[in-house]
Amino acid sequence: MATAKKAAAKAATKKTAPKAAPKTAASSGSALKPIKETFNKTTLVAHLAQTSGVEPKNVKAVVAALEATILASIAKKGAGAFTWPGVLKVSATHVPAKKARKGIDPFTKVERVFAAKPASVKVKARFFKKVKDAAL
Numbered sequence: 650m651a652t653a654k655k656a657a658a659k660a661a662t663k664k665t666a667p668k669a670a671p672k673t674a675a676s677s678g679s680a681l682k683p684i685k686e687t688f689n690k691t692t693l694v695a696h697l698a699q700t701s702g703v704e705p706k707n708v709k710a711v712v713a714a715l716e717a718t719i720l721a722s723i724a725k726k727g728a729g730a731f732t733w734p735g736v737l738k739v740s741a742t743h744v745p746a747k748k749a750r751k752g753i754d755p756f757t758k759v760e761r762v763f764a765a766k767p768a769s770v771k772v773k774a775r776f777f778k779k780v781k782d783a784a785l
Contacts, residue, residue: 680785681724735779742771 722731723741730740749765
């Protein structure tokens with residue numbers, strides 16, 4: 650009799666156990682629908698709000714925070730690089746000043762003075778494989 654109660658209790662728990670929701674194509678991320686138009690800031694915020702189901706005000710806040718994070722990362726006293734994992738890497742490289750120098754012009758073969766160049770900063774963005782493959 651005790652085994653019958655245990656079997657009935659197990660059957661009851663099996664029936665009441667919640668079932669996992671089936672995955673949809675949108676949640677898997679493998680099927681991307683091509684976007685035909687280019688975005689400005691307003692249309693990008695509207696698109697992100699629609700696809701994510703979040704308020705446009707919250708999307709604007711996230712975009713502003715991402716922009717501030719990128720700028721702070723590549724700033725003069727920042728890390729000098731920003732990585733958005735799986736998407737891109739932005740790096741800032743300091744190029745020192747170059748003094749004026751004498752040399753031979755490679756085109757005319759005449760000796761001349763090459764002008765001095767001030768110090769500058771080069772900013773480069775490298776896109777990762779996921780973005781490159783999407784462009785193919």
